[in-house]
Amino acid sequence: VLNGQPYNRRCDVYSFGICLWEIYCCEMPYPYLTFAEVSSAVVRQ
Numbered sequence: 001v002l003n004g005q006p007y008n009r010r011c012d013v014y015s016f017g018i019c020l021w022e023i024y025c026c027e028m029p030y031p032y033l034t035f036a037e038v039s040s041a042v043v044r045q
Contacts, residue, residue: 014042 021029030038 018029033041
């Protein structure tokens with residue numbers, strides 16, 4: 001979605017994983033990165 005591809009189930013799986021991380025660890029993932037840095041890394045990898 002961030003790089004112009006259509007929305008699909010993989011987006012939901014990734015989002016769910018991030019939510020589980022936040023619930024389990026009680027913190028945001030990648031706390032020292034900006035939104036731009038995180039979104040860029042997600043698109044590249």
